Amino acid sequence: MKRVVAIVAGTAALAAAAAAQTTAPASAATATGAAARAVEPGVLTRLVKQEKAVREVVLVRRQGPTIFFRLTNSPPGVYSQFTADEFDEAEFRIQIPEQAAYADAMARRWLNAARRLHAAVAPALPFLDLKQNNAFEPAVQAAWYYVRAAQQANRLGGTGQVEAAKWLGEAQRIFAAAGAAANWHPYGESAAIRAWMCLAELGRLDEAEAGLARQREPEIGDASWGVYWLARAQILYAREQPRPALDAAIRSYLHETKDVETFPDALMLAAQCYEDLNEVHRARDVYYEVARLFPGTDWGAEARIRLKTMMDTGMTAATEDPNITGIFFGTEENMNEKVLKYLKETETHTAPAAPGKAAP
């Protein structure tokens, strides 16, 4: 049954959209009369076209590309529809606790941070393909915090790993939703790739690999370059192929050194691959780099632990292959000495300090 309901004072854009007014999809239209219908919850959203036509509607649900909305004063069960590309901007009327989440993140209360943001953006998640919306960034941030929470839980082992899987699942769902923003946000594509990475971390390698294969291979300079190659590297490493994993990790950080969400991970993975390939001197160099450049972070702490183990066990005590220290290299650095000095200087900082307390 199709009913046409007039929309009072519709803007030009919404008037166009209103031409496609219809009842809600099956689940919303099961009630027999308007009185029997409950008002379906949604997210109040300000839609903008060409900076002028502004309208506030409640986005209720979507079916494929079609987004169903109701006006704030519409009777229950009566919806209009539009598609995301009809508007230039969408402002979800949600309160995003940015500062509170940031404070949690600074204190490494990753799960708190994630949940705060997640709760705020949850109603908007199905609509992240709406251009210039204000929920994409906090949504991605929430997912990222879930990933960090999972990593934190993983380090605890035991039941922590069960928790970690849960948070990774949450992160995966949010990243996948954020992937819908690929058509307008430079990091939308990265979010989609992150979703595959979460699957890989959950051990669902085949799905992750197949999903990643469906992604466009980015070009150097693209925002998704770093994360794409990091994802490839992680999957290869999980498949116990350290050499191609190393190549992929290097590709990631060779052309993406400005994204803290991929760069240190790629470096750490490369260091691990170097270890696996028995190129311990290079592994040492990369761990040293991470420890120096990311102090007070989980990456820095992990790198320091590896460096300490390497030094304690004398893994790099032997001289390097003379082919590597070949004549055309000008450096005369004694890296073992440097690392030992660094370890001594940072003896009291074995655990990552809260970023908020780190001195510049």
Place this chain on the structure above:
Amino acid sequence: MRCRAVSFRLPRALRPTGLCGAAAAALLAATPAWPQDTYKETRAAVAAALGRGAYEDAIPPLRQLVEWFGDTDKASMRAEMEDVYYHLGLCHLFLAQFSECRNVFETYLKKFPYGANAHLVAIFIGDTWRYEGHFAEALAAYQKALKTYEYSLDLRTDIFGSMARCYLAEEKWGPAEPLLIEIYRTAPDPYRRNWAAAMLATSYLKDGAVDKVYPMVPLLLQRGSFASRSVALNMAALEAGDELFADDKYRDALWVYRLVYPHDLLRLNAQDQLELWRLRVRRYQRHLGFAREMLRAQETVSEIEAELEAIEKIPNYDTELQFRIARSYMETRRLREASDLFYHLYRDAPPEKQEECLYLSFLCAVRIRPPDRCLARGHEYLDRYRGGPHYDAVSLMVGQVYAAEQNWPKVLKVLGTALEVSPKHEDIAEVLFLLGYASFMEERLADAQAHFARLVREFPGSEREADALYWLGMSFLFDRKYEEARPHFDRVLQDFATSMYAEDALFRSATCDYALAAYESAERKLLRFLDRYPESKLLGEAHVLLGDISGALGELEEAVRRYTKGIEFENLNVELYNHAAFRTGEMLRELQRYDDAIRHFEAYMARKREGSNIPLAIYWMGECFWDKGEPERTLALFLDAVEQYGDDRSELGVDLILEKFVDRTRAAGRAHGEDAWAKLRARLRRALEERRYTLALRLERVLMYDAGTSDLEKDAMAKFMLREENLRFASAGVLEWIVDHAPAANQPKLARAAAETLIRDFTETDYALAARKLIAEQAVAEGDLELAIVQYNIIREVYATSDAAADALMMLGRLYAQTEQYDLADAAYRDLLGAKEWRDRWPEALYARGQLWMARRKFEEASAYFERIYVLYGGHTAWVGKAYLARAECLVKLGRVRAAIETLDEFLGRTGLADVPEMAAARELRQKLEGRL
């Protein structure tokens, strides 16, 4: 501390567009008065204008409200007027009417010192001074605000930021730094923290204090951050990186360079952020109550616009930056990274830089395992920059990498081409050495000799001279050209006595002497070798060779002593070990020291060295017992060996024993013989029962030779043996039997299959020779000349000194000639002419070479070959006759009829040739030619 690069500009939205503050005030004064509407209408006008963000339109009604109710004491109206004053001040502020703004806000603070927005107003007053460039007043206002009011972390961060901006605008880093540090530590949002970090980093970089920058790296690497579009930070990092790079501090340079955004990305980030912040401004405009946030956003918009202008003025530095990053990776031995980055640069850099980038990419890749990347880039260089500035270096290194991989054909190809492209190769001695060595490893000995000889001849004193001399000697040695080999080893000994080759050269020189039958000289050299190099790995080999010398001189006791000494060396090659062991046994037997020989073989068997030939040892022990007159023990030993080792089809000694068994049973006397054969038959029955097919087949083959075996039995056994399914069980002897007998049984396919199995499973044994010959002959008969050529080539290589090899070379010559590959045919004949062992075949080979020239209608050359035959090899009458006649035919073809007749006359007049078949043809031809004169 310096902070030159930190710029401050008044936000565009806050700039009085073309008007100074006073002029703006004048303009305001001139603004027409608000029409005297009702209070309600006036309020509605204010709300509508503010809702649209139309601040200019909001001022008149706001002023009207001030005029009406500014001095009211009515409590309810006072609260409303506080809001009116506040918004009026904001409207002036957003319109960059700072003086008016200040007036309004100062009035506000007088009237409402504890008003809801008083704490914000106090900050805005400081902002107006700051926007006007009155930094001292601004700072005083901010200080006052901090003293007067309690601020949230958010606003305190804002005040600190504003104060820092005042100091930075006047380049007063000292007082700015603690404020920035405080923001960096406590700001409640990443953006302002990042801003403070970027400001601090910029200053630290300019001071070269990179260690202070590193802890801030995680914060600087945040997408969408201030750092990601800050021109000042990027320029400071670029300059600091350059200084570190120039000081060879490559690791620090790398870390700092990597903070620099590529030029295009910097602009793109700024553009993206501008769009984002403009969007935020628009959103704040739609909502009242975000004045502070909007001001902050507008200020950011203005800063980004300034950044974009600055970016446009900076020349693109991307290529140079990437190049230096790649160099830094290279210098810090991060070769994978360096190689990949140089390669990326090679694809993207301006043309004048590409060659160097590809070269450096290759150079780094040389040290990366596996070598695929290195080889791919090396070949790309060699293909693209043929004769380029680094062509010589790259070609040599590619050759060296292939050499390390022992891919000798590739070494030959790459370096062969390198010498064609660059005849004066910068490292020609090394290239020649590698070419020689690769040729040697590929058994292209003539080529190896040519390359080493050229190196020695043309580049005396090169680092490779000693190597070349030694390997030149080795290539002659392996070519069995001992006379040519020896002087090179001797020269190594003479001119490079301390080189690593001296030890080996002395040994090889002795080997040459031995091969040339100069036994005394060989012995002297070997004894000197033992004396001079008591730790040599060749000691065992030297003792064995001394044993060979003694053997050749007939000094069997001494030979035995020396062989026995040689065998004791654990590192002695197993082939030499077996050689020495069996020669010792044979000699002891020859010396009739049968018991010693038996003990010797028992010891050999007890030692069980891997690769030992136990059945052969048993064979010789059996022979010793035989010689001792103990035939029963011989036969018993043989039978035991057959039982013990007969199931292993790879044990060639078992076949040898069985062949000997036949002889020995015949000579052992009827009683012993019949008993032995009976035992053999019994073993055959048991073997068949136990399905020990390898043994059974071996025994059946031998029983064919037993006089007691009836023809019926023989037929049954032949039928049993000539089955394809037996091939996988058959020993070499059995396979050979099948190869020989299957054709007669009309089973050519089986013969072929047996031959192929023999070749596959017993590749380099004498048994395989017959198989190869069979396959080659069948291939010729079937017209498959390619297969025949392959087989004959293997025969000539594997059985190099045998007559079979000479036959193979002759066949190869014919087959190549048949397929018009004259050069290869000629080479085959030439090879045959190169071996003294085949002297008897030389006339035939010369004749064949002559025929090759005739086939190519080069009669002059052909006639010379024919002439050589009857001049040099007169004893070979069969070939002399052919040669005379062929030469005469050549001369006729050349039109030299008289010379032809003279040749024929010489032939006809030569004694001892009357019976050669060509005589009649010669007479006939002479007669014909006579008529043409």
